[in-house]
Amino acid sequence: xxxxxxxxxxxxxxxxxxxxxxxxxxxxxxxxxxxxxxxxxxxxxxxxxxxxxxxxxxxxxxxxxxxxxxxxxxxxxxxxxxxxxxxxxxxxxxxxxxxxxxxxxxxxxxxxxxxxxxxxxxxxxxxxxxxxxxxxx
Amino acid sequence: xxxxxxxxxxxxxxxxxxxxxxxxxxxxxxxxxxxxxxxxxxxxxxxxxxxxxxxxxxxxxxxxxxxxxxxxxxxxxxxxxxxxxxxxxxxxxxxxxxxxxxxxxxxxxxxxxxxxxxxxxxxxxxxxxxxxxxxxxxxxxxxxxxxxxxxxxxxxxxxxxxxxxxxxxxxxxxxxxxxxxxxxxxxxxxxxxxxxxxxxxxxxxxxxxxxxxxxxxxxxxxxxxxxxxxxxxxxxxxxxxxxxxxxxxxxxxxxxxxxxxxxxxxxxxxxxxxxxxxxxxxxxxxxxxxxxxxxxxxxxxxxxxxxxxxxxxxxxxxxxxxxxxxxxxxxxxxxxxxxxxxxxxxxxxxxxxxxxxxxxxxxxxxxxxxxxxxxxxxxxxxxxxxxxxxxxxxxxxxxxxxxxxxxxxxxxxxxxxxxxxxxxxxxxxxxxxxxxxxxxxxxxxxxxxxxxxxxxxxxxxxxxxxxxxxxx
Numbered sequence: 284x285x286x287x288x289x290x291x292x293x294x295x296x297x298x299x300x301x302x303x304x305x306x307x308x309x310x311x312x313x314x315x316x317x318x319x320x321x322x323x324x325x326x327x328x329x330x331x332x333x334x335x336x337x338x339x340x341x342x343x344x345x346x347x348x349x350x351x352x353x354x355x356x357x358x359x360x361x362x363x364x365x366x367x368x369x370x371x372x373x374x375x376x377x378x379x380x381x382x383x384x385x386x387x388x389x390x391x392x393x394x395x396x397x398x399x400x401x402x403x404x405x406x407x408x409x410x411x412x413x414x415x416x417x418x419x420x
Numbered sequence: 421x422x423x424x425x426x427x428x429x430x431x432x433x434x435x436x437x438x439x440x441x442x443x444x445x446x447x448x449x450x451x452x453x454x455x456x457x458x459x460x461x462x463x464x465x466x467x468x469x470x471x472x473x474x475x476x477x478x479x480x481x482x483x484x485x486x487x488x489x490x491x492x493x494x495x496x497x498x499x500x501x502x503x504x505x506x507x508x509x510x511x512x513x514x515x516x517x518x519x520x521x522x523x524x525x526x527x528x529x530x531x532x533x534x535x536x537x538x539x540x541x542x543x544x545x546x547x548x549x550x551x552x553x554x555x556x557x558x559x560x561x562x563x564x565x566x567x568x569x570x571x572x573x574x575x576x577x578x579x580x581x582x583x584x585x586x587x588x589x590x591x592x593x594x595x596x597x598x599x600x601x602x603x604x605x606x607x608x609x610x611x612x613x614x615x616x617x618x619x620x621x622x623x624x625x626x627x628x629x630x631x632x633x634x635x636x637x638x639x640x641x642x643x644x645x646x647x648x649x650x651x652x653x654x655x656x657x658x659x660x661x662x663x664x665x666x667x668x669x670x671x672x673x674x675x676x677x678x679x680x681x682x683x684x685x686x687x688x689x690x691x692x693x694x695x696x697x698x699x700x701x702x703x704x705x706x707x708x709x710x711x712x713x714x715x716x717x718x719x720x721x722x723x724x725x726x727x728x729x730x731x732x733x734x735x736x737x738x739x740x741x742x743x744x745x746x747x748x749x750x751x752x753x754x755x756x757x758x759x760x761x762x763x764x765x766x767x768x769x770x771x772x773x774x775x776x777x778x779x780x781x782x783x784x785x786x787x788x789x790x791x792x793x794x795x796x797x798x799x800x801x802x803x804x805x806x807x808x809x810x811x812x813x814x815x816x817x818x819x820x821x822x823x824x825x826x827x828x829x830x831x832x833x834x835x836x837x838x839x840x841x842x843x844x845x846x847x848x849x850x851x852x853x854x855x856x857x858x859x860x861x862x863x864x865x866x867x868x869x870x871x872x873x874x875x876x877x878x879x880x881x882x883x884x885x886x887x888x889x890x891x892x
Contacts (some may be wrong), residue, residue, distance in 0.1 A: 284864050287796055288635060294791040295642025299534055306541040306556035314543045314553070314602040335571075346546070352570055353554045354602075357561045359571050380571065 293347060296365065315354055323354050324405040326415050335359040335380035337418070339368050341389040347406055348388060368393045377418065387414045424540070424604055426498040430596045431607035433856075434589065438463035440497040449501075452635055457618045458679050460611075461666040463493075465686020466584035469740050472747040473562035482564030487592055515630075524634035528617060530748035536610040539652045544602065548654020551579050553602050556590035560600050567751055578755040581748060585690045586656040609654060614663040617641045619665035623672045623858045627812075628865040636861040640665070644789055645850035656849045659721050660697075665854035667701060672811060672858075672872075680705070681733035685740025693848065695744055696825050702737055704818035708810060757840075758832045764795040769831035776830045779841045789846055797856035800863035807866050815862070819855050826852075 313320070330336065336355065340348035342364035352360040361376050373395050376382060385395045386403075390410040400416035442459030443450055445466055450459040467486055475482040492712050517525065523721035544553055559565070567585060569577040594600040620640040625633035641647060667683040670676035684701045687694035709726040711719065711743040727734065759765040801816035808816065826848040833840040 287792055287860070288639065289638045290641060290787075290791040291793065294788065295531075295639070295644060295647065297788070298529075298644030298648045302538050302542075302644075302652065303534075305653070306538055307444055310541070311543050311694075314549055346550075349550050349554075353550065353557060355748070356554075356570070361572050362570075376572070 296410070308389060313369050315350060316407050318404065318407055319350060320354070321416075323351055326384070327355060329415075330358070330384055333358060333386070335361060335382045337361050337363065337373070337376060337382045337385040337395055339363045339365065339385065339387045339389070339393045339395050341365050341393075341411065351386065363395070365389065365393045368395055370396070383417055385416065385418050388412075424607060426597065426609045427593065427604040428503040430593055431611065433488070433494075434592055434596070435460055435464075435611055438467060440493040441466060441490055442679075442682075443497055444493050445682055448678070449504075454622045454673075454676075457615050457622075457647050458666060458676055458683075459671060461615060461619075461663055461686065462682040463490075464529055464585060464589065465663060465740075466586050466682060468583065468689035469685060469743050471584050471588055472565055472750075475566075476750075480563035483559060483588070483591060483595065486588075487595060490592075498596075518631075518812050521622035521631055521634055522862050524631065524638055528634065528636065528638050528641060531638065531647070532610070532614060532617060535641070535647045535652070537615070538648060539609045540606050542606075542652040545650060545653025545655060547650070549602065551582060552586045552654060552656055553582070553590060553605060554584065555579065555587035556594065556605070557600050557602075559584070559587055559591035560594045565608060565747070575756065578753055578757065580751050581692060581753050582656075582756060583689045583691055583694060583744070585686075586659055586717065587652075599709070605654065609651065609658065612659040613641070613646070613651065615662040616658070616665045619662065619669040619836065620854045620857060622670035622676075623665070623854075624861040626669075626673045627862055632861050632865060636857050640854050642859050643793075643850070645846055646853060649758055650847055650850070654692045655847070657850050660687070660694055660851045661854055662689055663687050663694070664697065664851055665858075668855050668858050669709055671701075671705075671815070681736035685737045688740050688744040691851075693826065693829075693851065695741070696829075697822055697851070698737065698741060700818055700822045700825060703821070704814050707817065708814040711810065756834060758829070759834050761832065765832055769828075772837055774830050775837060776841065778829060779838050780827050780830070780845055783845045784839065784849060786846075790849070793853065793856060793860075796860055800856075800860040803866060804859060807870070808862065812859075812862050812866075815855065816859055819859055820853060822852050822855075823849070 311317075315323070326336065336351075336358065338348050338351050338360055340362065345362060345364065348362045352362055359380055361380060361382065363372070363376070385397065387393055387395055387397070388406055388411050390412060392412060392414050396419050397414070397416040398419040400414050403413040403415050405412055430586075437460040439450060439456055440463065442461065442463030445462050446459065447588050448455075450456045465677075467490060471482060471486060478485050480837045523547060543549075554570075558568075567580065569580055584610070590605045593605060593608070597604060617637045617640060621633050621637035645651065646658055646661060646812055658781070663683060663686055667680065667687065668677045670683050684698050684705075687698040687701070706727075709730075710723045784790060797819070801820060804812040804816040827844070
């Protein structure tokens with residue numbers, strides 16, 4: 284039993300050390316990293332209240348794209364992975380949600396049909412860039 | 421991130437409100453940390469389970485109505501306590517601790533502090549952010565449970581099915597703050613961590629020495645899956661483990677029996693798997709009532725008598741289960757993660773059996789995550805089955821039934837089975853880890869008692885060495 288207690292204690296302490304190392308050395312202080320929060324705030328300021336936004340992402344990991352969606356809620360944010368960005372699909376979604384603006388994440392980002400585009404800078408921890416702009420009418 | 425003093429204060433205030441709801445449900449006054457912990461779990465679980473029927477009736481005003489209800493319960497209990505204060509005697513003095521026990525208490529406090537710091541410093545994990553906090557944000561804005569998910573996201577519409585306890589707590593906290601901030605919810609999780617430690621201590625202390633209970637409480641607080649990673653990342657596995665620990669403690673403590681049906685029912689309001697656990701726990705209690713293996717009290721007639729005597733408790737569990745199943749039916753979401761039980765999937769499950777067992781064994785025996793917990797839990801369960809009291813045999817049976825059910829789920833996944841197991845199995849086991857530690861502690865105590873009877877001289881020497889005379 285003593286061995287069990289010692290082994291369990293050692294496993295627990297080791298996990299705590301690893302957890303602390305990860306939390307204090309490589310984790311952001313906020314759930315939404317500051318640069319991403321700035322990029323989202325920039326877009327939010329430009330758009331009308333309640334207006335929908337299209338966000339394209341390279342896939343298969345939609346972590347940051349979903350972060351945009353969650354942070355901007357209750358604004359409607361429609362996410363599309365790169366392989367869904369056909370002109371017909373985008374046209375359907377634009378008609379359905381009245382979308383005028385899009386954010387494209389990727390390296391290089393997919394072009395959802397930008398009329399004017401603004402580079403919001405790189406995505407954290409990746410080679411991807413974040414582009415924002417109005418879509419062609 | 422600055423020190424979230426307001427969030428901590430509001431989290432504690434809400435916890436007090438949940439405890440007040442628990443006191444109303446249990447028709448009693450909470451005494452001591454164990455009583456408060458039990459009331460908190462019952463109240464939080466009941467509010468989460470009630471959110472669906474209230475949402476059906478009040479729509480977007482459901483969350484506010486629930487908060488008003490919590491506030492009223494809290495106010496009523498505070499007034500009752502203030503009125504009652506004058507008539508109450510002095511609190512009993514804290515027991516004097518042997519130096520080793522004091523050291524163990526200090527280690528538990530230190531571990532809890534370490535988890536609290538880690539929890540505040542860690543940002544949300546995938547599940548913590550993209551599932552629970554996201555559901556909380558929807559609940560915050562929508563004011564009640566709805567059938568809507570984020571636009572065009574058909575696959576993750578399955579997340580609507582996830583029970584609302586963690587999201588509800590976060591949304592209530594945001595309502596009290598007046599705005600939604602993803603970084604203000606971390607104080608919630610240390611509460612559930614403390615609850616696990618307290619419940620585990622209570623379960624073991626009832627039947628063993630103070631020292632064994634303290635060691636078990638310390639070990640549960642040191643389990644990596646309870647104290648780091650997912651637990652600090654805001655998922656609901658650790659809160660579900662708190663409800664499991666609370667249920668085990670209530671089942672083993674005679675004075676907590678009234679809370680048992682509420683705690684079993686509340687399992688359904690925390691995480692999807694909670695429904696499985698509620699069914700396993702209900703089955704275990706029916707088995708306990710039937711008295712299988714007990715020649716003096718078993719049988720169908722006494723069983724019927726016990727069922728009749730506990731009809732109210734059975735109705736409570738049934739109400740929570742019905743609420744949960746009605747919620748699932750109302751949502752009408754098809755979760756593509758798992759296939760239905762039909763001939764084709766059963767055939768696939770049989771083919772996968774070897775692989776699933778192999779992978780689950782590998783994960784459960786991972787020394788970096790579990791040490792030797794699960795092999796020892798198996799041995800402990802066998803010891804309890806052979807030598808334990810009826811309730812201890814029931815605990816062992818329930819523990820392995822739950823592990824069996826959790827393993828069987830993986831047979832029906834539509835994902836790559838190994839990937840699913842690697843992502844899910846540690847978390848599933850973490851929900852049951854407090855029960856496993858309780859089983860280990862109880863079997864240790866059984867074996868030690870047997871040893872003491874057979875070798876009294878040795879045990880007397882050990883008792884002196886362990887400070888048995890210092891008022892334990």
